[in-house]
Amino acid sequence: MTGPAAVDREHLLVAYATAHATTPRIRMNFVASIDGAVTIDGRSGGLGDAADRLAMQVMRTLADVVLVGAGTVRAEGYGGLAVDEPDVAWRRSHGRADHPRIAVVSSSLDLDPRHPFFRDAVRRPIVITHAAADEARRAALAEVADVLVCGDGADGGVDLAEAQRALAGLGLAQVLCEGGPHLFGALLDAGLVDEVCLSLSPMLVGGPAGRIVRGAHEAARTMTLGHALPAGDLLLLRYVRA
Secondary structure (H helix, E strand, O other): OOOOOOOOHHHHHHHOOOOOOOOOEEEEEEEEEOOOOOOEOOEOHHHOOHHHHHHHHHHHHHOOEEEEEHHHHHHHOOOOOOOOHHHHHHHHHOOOOOOOEEEEEOOOOOOOOOOHHHHOOOOOOEEEEOOOOOHHHHHHHHOOOEEEEOOOOOOOOOOHHHHHHHHHHOOOOEEEEOOOHHHHHHHHHOOOOOEEEEEEEOOOOOOOOOOOOOOOOOOOOOEEEEEEEEEOOEEEEEEEEO
């Protein structure tokens, strides 16, 4: 019996590459335990390891924009998101800006403009909301971010298909969504999930932690396995839309 396989940056850059970088695409990236928990002690960070973090960094390197929900910003922080120097060099060699942009989806705009998400950003962040959102909050956030108004908000939510088109119009075709589960569910119901990358953590968690998707309508949505890469005791899975 051989020891656990290892992964490296160059291998993962090839493994997670997409064929057409200018074609709009939404890739989900999550980590979960063997028993399906998406968090431990309320956060996802405790489930991952060095291999999971390397895969996340590679996917960020390949992305034009990292997309998150407002709840994830509040829970996980996301201040000063940046890739490492070797990844900056890779991006420059492929005609991209040094770092991906960061975007947050929020219907309520319950976001503090002084939050590290805005204060420590290496590129100007993006806030995605709808026309019915509070105008005063929208104006305050427009001081620290580019605000995209997507949909009329009649159903209480952001028009995510319009949001994808707006991002693509800014040259941000490759979207890496890092959660949370409610945003994943909304994207799934909108038919916008092209790819799911899951780091399967070698842990059993139990407790009340939820799944990687919440709020989506029940339906069978078939995906095709792109790769399954052992990385120590963790497994890096990539599924693409069938």
